[in-house]
Amino acid sequence: MINKTVKNAQEALQGITDGMTLMLGGFGLCGIPENAIQELLRLGVKDLTCISNNAGVDDFGIGLLLQKRQVKKMISSYVGENAEFERQLLSGELEVELTPQGTLAERIRAGGAGIPAFFTPAGYGTEVGEGKESREFNGKMYLMESWLKADFAFVKAWKGDTAGNLIYKGTARNFNPMMATAGKITVAEVEELVPAGELDPNEIHTPGIFVQRIFQGEKYEKRIEQKTVRTV
């Protein structure tokens, strides 16, 4: 089996340069590639285009990259919860392409699956549709949306093996499986890295073909945005 293992985040991010387009998995702070983000901060690469459903919070996730002005453009569906983001956006320092969440997921899936464009009803008749081709199918209007690809895709999984096969846990799956397919170089960081053969092939969510580099991450903080509990 081809071995995709690299030592750590430092090795996994080799080749990354200013101006690149990146995908970063996660929904809010759930399932984000914490180690890759730390390494991006350490490297200080800038003028990045980041494709990610959200932009983190002020002091965690992609919010950390925004604080250091490393991001030129975000492609996201929801960027609340981040005051620095809003400040940079309103002052024009940061460019943002807001995309409906399902459209974003499908654009990434299309990028990985070799489908340059598709039609979706989401956003027809709204600002999102301005300048885009629209077409009627069975009496309903649809917008044409195009694929997204990235120079590097950073995904976070629960378990992975040396062949790059991935298993996600809970709703930390979210955008990670599609992003894994759409990176020229996909870097997977996992909580537990095992030798090929130890994961049941029936249980794999992302087949190793999509993953170029894999490493076991460290010090996962897994911050919770809205801790809500019930009392028994």
Next chain:
Amino acid sequence: MSLDKHGIAKRIAQEVENGMYVNLGIGIPTLVANYLPQGIEVVLQSENGLLGMGPFPTEDEVDADLINAGKQTITTLSGSSIFSSADSFGMIRGEHVHLTILGAMEVSERGDIANWKIPGKMVKGMGGAMDLVASAKNIIVAMQHTARDGSSKLLKNCTLPITGLNCVKKIVTDLAVIEVTDKGFKLLERAPGVSVEDIQKATEGHLIVEGEIPEVQL
């Protein structure tokens, strides 16, 4: 007496039927889960990738890898399933989700909805709202009838950027239950003690009143 947010949620809960897959938006819609009719089976979808959303966890059950679309910690139920965002919106776009309940800033008499942006003030993004309103077979909006300054939020035409056209089927506000028809807002029920005149005054769009209008029964 007008309905408070729990009253609005209770009234919307009456619209939920046995066997439905339902997506609840953030805010009042989330409360609907607390008032679902006894004895029916309903599956709640959370668009970040979960079918069968359970209650909030106990302190011991809290799992950072298990949240809903409002980023709150939650639990699964027996029979729950977890999937990617692409699969999740496939369910939504493919009309497999029967009912969407969400909040709005404005609704027009044709059923257009605005709920994602206030130019120059709020730029948080649309999240999954545009996908949901473009595809759901049945959309119920939970909202206040008027803004804080008393201006109507049920309008001839939305003034804020649109989330989706011609999609809202029913609106439950603090004052009334309204069906969106080809001819405008049809008044179905009024909140306890609220008169048809009160509702008329609070509604800028065309309000259709036919016969006696009953009070909401909770």
